[in-house]
Amino acid sequence: QSVADAEGFAYETVFNCITCEIHSSLEAVGLTAAMSKALTEQGISSNVIAAFYHDHIFVPQVDAKRAIAALKALTAEHS
Template identity: 50%
Template sequence: MRAQSTTKPLPGSRDLQHLLGSITPVLSPTRYTYCTVPLDEGDPVIESQAVATFLEVEGKTLVVEFEAAVTAGLEAVGEWAMLTMKVHSSLDAVGFIAAIASALAEQRISANVMSGFFHDHVFVQWSRRHDAIAVLEALIARYRSVPGR
């Protein structure tokens, strides 16, 4: 006898046309940086301030406010802006992040993406944050103008 799945259906939209035409990118005013600390070490205070963490074999990746990282004595790697995609995408939506990353890549803007339960977040170079917003607005306009929307 097969075990029944106890997971719920994934919430959010999977319709790529809808998602790309409905994004509202929100630029955080906070300047972030990436840091890493050993898995068995770290500062609980700075880790509690992280907007994102990721455990890897090599260590814990932290995405924290730039100034907080410097104050804590961590090595700050780059300066990043967080763009939150205000549209409730499903975790199994196909092509959504690829379309966003591709549009940014066409303008030579790197995209470091983290998906939360409700929204996707794209970290772009701090110096290119306004360029990234313009790229996303053009992408949105392209999908809003498609017939049938």
């Protein structure tokens, strides 16, 4: 944000990146859907980047704490 401000770039929303520290194999069918559903149920918009070892979820900065809580609750349900 500070770089964008310094360079005069316009933006509407600031996002936080949440990195899921579990190995997200392609064999883990439904992982991204489950995370998206948990966030959707809390009314949180997100963009997911699925990478080779970890997934990254971008959420509006104002929703970051609620997003982390929703994802932790999802983890607790499945552990």
